[in-house]
Amino acid sequence: MLIDIENVHLIKNRKRIINDISWQVEEGQHWAILGMNGAGKTTLLNLVCGYHFPSKGTMKVFGKQFGRYPLHDLRKQIGWVSFSFSEKMAHHLQNSGLQVILSGKFASIGLYEQPDDKDIDKAKEIMDQLGIARLKNQPYADMSQGEKQRVLIGRALMAEPRLLILDEPCSGLDFLSKEQLLKTVEQMADRRKTTIIYVTHQIDEILPIFTHTLLLREGGNFSQGPTEEQLTSENLSHFCKTPINVHQKNRRFSLELKQDVTV
Numbered sequence: 684m685l686i687d688i689e690n691v692h693l694i695k696n697r698k699r700i701i702n703d704i705s706w707q708v709e710e711g712q713h714w715a716i717l718g719m720n721g722a723g724k725t726t727l728l729n730l731v732c733g734y735h736f737p738s739k740g741t742m743k744v745f746g747k748q749f750g751r752y753p754l755h756d757l758r759k760q761i762g763w764v765s766f767s768f769s770e771k772m773a774h775h776l777q778n779s780g781l782q783v784i785l786s787g788k789f790a791s792i793g794l795y796e797q798p799d800d801k802d803i804d805k806a807k808e809i810m811d812q813l814g815i816a817r818l819k820n821q822p823y824a825d826m827s828q829g830e831k832q833r834v835l836i837g838r839a840l841m842a843e844p845r846l847l848i849l850d851e852p853c854s855g856l857d858f859l860s861k862e863q864l865l866k867t868v869e870q871m872a873d874r875r876k877t878t879i880i881y882v883t884h885q886i887d888e889i890l891p892i893f894t895h896t897l898l899l900r901e902g903g904n905f906s907q908g909p910t911e912e913q914l915t916s917e918n919l920s921h922f923c924k925t926p927i928n929v930h931q932k933n934r935r936f937s938l939e940l941k942q943d944v945t946v
């Protein structure tokens with residue numbers, strides 16, 4: 684079991700942010716986490732990575748009970764690619780795509796240690812796999828947003844994480860860049876053993892590779908389970924508190940408001 688969360692609550696500044704969440708992620712699964720703004724998605728991931736400590740409940744990540752395992756060791760096995768991470772790259776804008784990816788090996792933002800030939804080969808292989816080999820020598824600053832996102836995913840893969848968290852990777856991307864990024868995620872899931880947790884507001888990003896989906900609402904677990912069972916018109920109408928129709932075409936989901944509904 685990679686993640687085993689039982690009845691976890693989190694209270695911050697007297698506010699209940701996470702309310703009685705239980706969630707189990709097993710090896711071989713890929714999860715999508717769907718929730719509106721403020722649903723608690725980022726907070727839940729902060730708990731998983733040990734940046735918050737639960738106020739109540741039990742948590743195990745990689746089979747280790749919280750508080751009994753060095754956080755540094757835990758975090759080394761988790762790659763968290765967040766859109767906001769781009770801001771932290773500000774000092775390294777002149778680094779090339781290859782350098783940014785290599786920096787993932789040392790879990791630091793810049794490239795302070797000297798990579799060896801094996802590291803360089805590995806970084807190049809990752810770039811090939813993610814379809815970004817042509818960005819090897821291009822400064823990060825000059826890349827499009829979609830390219831930057833793929834480079835950051837490559838950077839996370841360099842440390843060979845057991846768990847890869849993609850936190851709204853498509854936000855800010857145009858239609859084509861988004862589809863390219865989704866393709867990359869799909870291929871990565873097919874080729875690598877890493878378990879992916881994909882956080883999103885949009886159901887059309889929940890690709891067939893996501894075996895399971897967790898629906899978060901107001902800090903609580905609205906429902907969870909196999910994706911096909913979660914993303915039904917009935918369940919999502921309850922979830923959104925609005926009557927909606929879910930459609931599935933070519934194994935991709937879309938939704939529309941039922942006719943005559945105003946929001």
Ligand SMILES: Nc1ncnc2c1ncn2[C@@H]1O[C@H](COP(=O)(O)OP(=O)(O)OP(=O)(O)O)[C@@H](O)[C@H]1O
Nearest residue numbers: 695696698700718719720721722723724725726727
């Ligand atoms: N330290 C804190 N003290 C009080 N409230 C907090 C704190 N951190 C987060 N919150 C609140 O907890 C709720 C959940 O926030 P969180 O960032 O986890 O949501 P999210 O689902 O990731 O949202 P988004 O999709 O907008 O990124 C929000 O209402 C937020 O204001």
